[in-house]
Amino acid sequence: VKNPIVAKWSERIEHALKEYFSKKDPSCEPLDRAMAYSVLAGGKRIRPLLTFMVYKSINEKNNPTDIIEMTLAIELLHTYSLIHDDLPSMDDDDLRRGKPTNHMVFGEAIAILAGDALHSEAFEILIKTGPKQITAEKRICILGEFCDAIGHRGMVAGQVMDLGAEDQEIDIDHLQLLHRRKTGALIRFSARLGAHLADATESQFSAITAYSEELGLLFQVVDDLLDREASVEELGKTPGKDMEQGKSTFPKLIGMEESRCLADQLYQKAILHIQNSNLNTHLLEELALFVRERAY
Ligand code: IPE
Ligand code: IPE
Ligand code: MG
Ligand code: MG
Ligand code: MG
Numbered sequence: 001v002k003n004p005i006v007a008k009w010s011e012r013i014e015h016a017l018k019e020y021f022s023k024k025d026p027s028c029e030p031l032d033r034a035m036a037y038s039v040l041a042g043g044k045r046i047r048p049l050l051t052f053m054v055y056k057s058i059n060e061k062n063n064p065t066d067i068i069e070m071t072l073a074i075e076l077l078h079t080y081s082l083i084h085d086d087l088p089s090m091d092d093d094d095l096r097r098g099k100p101t102n103h104m105v106f107g108e109a110i111a112i113l114a115g116d117a118l119h120s121e122a123f124e125i126l127i128k129t130g131p132k133q134i135t136a137e138k139r140i141c142i143l144g145e146f147c148d149a150i151g152h153r154g155m156v157a158g159q160v161m162d163l164g165a166e167d168q169e170i171d172i173d174h175l176q177l178l179h180r181r182k183t184g185a186l187i188r189f190s191a192r193l194g195a196h197l198a199d200a201t202e203s204q205f206s207a208i209t210a211y212s213e214e215l216g217l218l219f220q221v222v223d224d225l226l227d228r229e230a231s232v233e234e235l236g237k238t239p240g241k242d243m244e245q246g247k248s249t250f251p252k253l254i255g256m257e258e259s260r261c262l263a264d265q266l267y268q269k270a271i272l273h274i275q276n277s278n279l280n281t282h283l284l285e286e287l288a289l290f291v292r293e294r295a296y
Helices: 004-021 031-039 046-058 068-085 102-108 109-130 136-150 155-164 172-197 203-231 250-254 256-274 280-294
Strands: none
Touching: 004 046, 004 068, 004 250, 004 280, 031 068, 031 102, 031 109, 031 250, 046 068, 046 102, 046 203, 046 280, 068 109, 068 155, 068 172, 102 109, 109 136, 136 155, 136 172, 155 172, 172 250, 203 250, 203 256, 203 280, 250 256, 256 280
């Protein structure tokens, strides 16, 4: 059962995404359709939710409506990464968000290009939308952090490490670094975007950053666990793929039971970072619990 706060806000994100993709340009068919297909296929919308919750945790009066369009950038970027992650040359998956993957429907070339276009669109949104009072200086700072999170020091580096670690024996530090880059970096950015937009103090920034780093690792540990334990109906993707492809995952390295313990520890650590931090922790705690207990 979905947490009611998470449910309410993800509905608003869902609505904004639908609106964003309501217009299609027939001159480059099927590009817009392919982009919309994967974005609107569902998904937990955890990353924009995190931005919302950080934004609110800094000031209860902050209205997420002011930043909703900007948070869509993260979801588009994330969706590009999923489309490419599923390609035959990468994880070769045919099911995503409960539907055939992008390349299964539109073919590999369009899937690659739809991913490319979503990537650019994310930058466009970060450059052109957001609260009126945002300064150019702050926007450049946000964009710089975004590049760090998604590029060759962040998510892409993580994806390369993930492919390189197939059928390899790697140690726990290597696996942690891989996960922190592949999944953690964008989650960390999502949190820090909320902090930037809410004009967080330095101490709030450090609490939120530390929280999001634990949350990001937690997120991927749970993703690894779910690949082993969840059903295809729950997951909306094919379970058992990690083992099949010899992926280096936490369950492979330390076993299921210890991976669950690690997830519990990461959840506790995330919460600890925001306690006594001059933040309204309620929503951030809810979100961490959701990430720990999610079944998909
Ligand atoms: C899946 O991300 C890929 C990872 C980074 C682990 P999500 O679990 O957030 O996927 P959606 O967006 O809900 O489909
Ligand atoms: C995907 O990680 C991470 C990115 C897309 C950056 P996984 O390969 O574990 O994600 P799933 O399990 O296919 O969703
Ligand atoms: Mg992958
Ligand atoms: Mg994958
Ligand atoms: Mg996975």
